[in-house]
Amino acid sequence: MNAIIWNVRGIASVATRRRLKKLLQLHQVYLLVLLEPFILRQNFAYTRRYLRFDMGAKNESNKIWFFWNSGTNVTVIVDHPQFLHVRVEDPRLARAIYLTPVYASCDATIRRDLWAGLHHISHDMDDPWLVGGDFNVITHDGERTGHNTHNRGTIAFSDMMLDCGLEDAAYSETLESDFIDHSPLLLQWVSDDDLGPRPFRFLNVWTKHHDFLAFVSQK
Template identity: 35%
Template sequence: MEPRISGPKADDFIRRSGFTSSFRVEATGFSGGIWVLWKDIVQVDIIVVSDQFIHAICADISGNNRFHITFVYASPTRCIRQGIWAQLQALEPPDLSPWVLGGDFNVIGNPSERSGGSQARSGVCTRFTDFLFDTGLLDMGFHGPMFTWRRGNLAQRLDRCLCSSNWYSYFPSSEVYHL
């Protein structure tokens, strides 16, 4: 969740949300911030925290079904965002356990994920496409509107979910919805 609020307002919202547990990286002004909220039917162990992602290991209450999950809010500023790809690649589970990453990556992977704006630039981030190639992560696709961000006549798909190839073996009914 990209909340755009922090401090006491965030505390109040989380308290009223009905979730029993939470963890967050505070927003800086109206930019960034990542919230992870969950109920006691799942165990969440936060492993690595950065201003651009939260990485955790999750398990159902029995502890039998474990997976890695990474919540992403990549900086919209390219020079700040550049280092995230190596940091995320370093999180790849060594034991081939299922891994899912989701959130606002603030990049596009191919020209079809962009409409409008300057025709002089494609907007494709080669560091992101290299990251996908190097990790073998799959884009989970989506249901709903194509674009997740708009400004003026420019629209882009900046939000997405990625997963390891064995994610679907454990969670074959996984789907992503753009609301």
């Protein structure tokens, strides 16, 4: 089952809509998340029909648009100005998953409310949970060249991931974007039976976290 998350930076452009429609067809996308649509709420239904989705939801700030078809059951659990937390059930999935598309504020102070919201969700999260989108912050200097990121909320972001039990899933495929600086991210779910034995994973980035040793000693 395939999904796309894309900070589209405006869906009003004819070229953007055509590009998106081709991506949906090429990759057989069943779930679509658009960030920063930059058009009014009343255009939501038109966009859904144009992209040939049956259902849709948007968060209260109108920064996150989420589309799916009638064969998929999506339940909106939390509607937040910086994220939309949903439960997804589909015959192509072995079990239900939770998906939390994020569009974070550029203001580090306002992002604190986002981190708190995700932390609250994590308390009762025992099922597969994917959190993704535009966080407007990075976890460490290696993710961006030519910039000092120590004052950009990186510690708060890393703290949130650690507290919520989230891991950086890394990636093997982002889709090319011809005209904006944000590339669409293609997500693919596969059956556990296709994966074979689960490998041991360790993320070196955690060793650089200021609470790493204290956290490990508590486990």
